[in-house]
Structures are given as structure tokens and as C-alpha cells.
Amino acid sequence: MGDFALGDIGVDDGNVDDGRAELATVDDMIALGYRLGGCLVAGDVVVLSGPLGAGKTLLTKGIALGMNVSGPVTSPTYVLARVHPAQTAGRPALVHVDVYRLLDHAAVDILAELDSLDLDTDLTDAVVVVEWGEGLAERLSESHLDIRLERADDSETRTAIWQWSHR
Helix, strand or coil: CCCCCHHHHCEECCEECCEEEEECCHHHHHHHHHHHHHHCCCCCEEEEECCCCCCHHHHHHHHHHHHCECCCCCCCCCCCEEEECECCCCCCEEEEEECHHHHCCCCCCHHHHHHHCCHHHCCCCEEEEEECCCCCHHHHCCEEEEEEEEECCCCCCEEEEEEEEEC
């Protein structure tokens, strides 16, 4: 999976350190997600940010592969959230959330919408990945993994920058 050395970018031995990676291919993005997914535990919140087309859903597909959860991972833009149950006993489910469609509605209380999903009740048994959740989803957990994806206009190469944030 992927041609770059994952051990060199801060994802190794079941731990995720702060890091940065240049991801030249789709396989590289999925490989990074796969390694991240293998390190995440129940209660973790992952906040994905970046422009349209940066690869947030693609990275989530890799995370789902690494977590060994069921169901196809597609953008939950219109349903807001999808739950992917664990296929391995004792491993967490994946709750995949996308709040993009709520961002354009000034009258919508985004935090109330996020609360209405009852995601915090799933945190004990799940990893929650939130696309477009920067500044919102962080309150779901004491600590969360922020991942910023960037893509140059003239290139397919994406840059991923990640760090753990603690309140």
C-alpha cells in the first residue's frame, strides 16, 4: 500500500505522532489512512479539514480499511453520518460524519445539528471521523487528531499534516 515510507512519517508501532506527508497517489492516501486506522482506539475523534477534492473521504476509506469495519465508505454529506460496525470483536466501530452541507446555512446552528446526531453516546465504542468539522467536532473529545489535507491546483499530489490537540 503506497510507495512512501510510513514509518518515516510518524505512524508506527500502534502510535500516531504529529507529522506531515506528501501523498503523490490515491494509494498513498489510502495507505496513510490504513496505518492511522490501525492505531486509532475507541473514543478517538479525527477532524479532517481541507478544500473540496483534497481527499477527506479517500483518507476515511483508508482509515476504515485499517480499522477493519464493514460497509462501503462514501461521503455522508446528505445523511450527515454513517456508522460502520467493526468486523473484529473488541475493535471499535467507525462513525463517519460530514457537516459540509450545514456550513452554507447561516440560520443553522451547526453545533446543535452535530449534537442531534448523539455522537457523544457512540464515543465509548467508536472512532469518530468528522469531515469539515474543524472548530466544531473538537468538543466531542478531550483530545482529537487534526488532519489538514491540501492539494495544489496544478498537481494531484496532496499534503497531509496531522497533530494531536488536547484541551
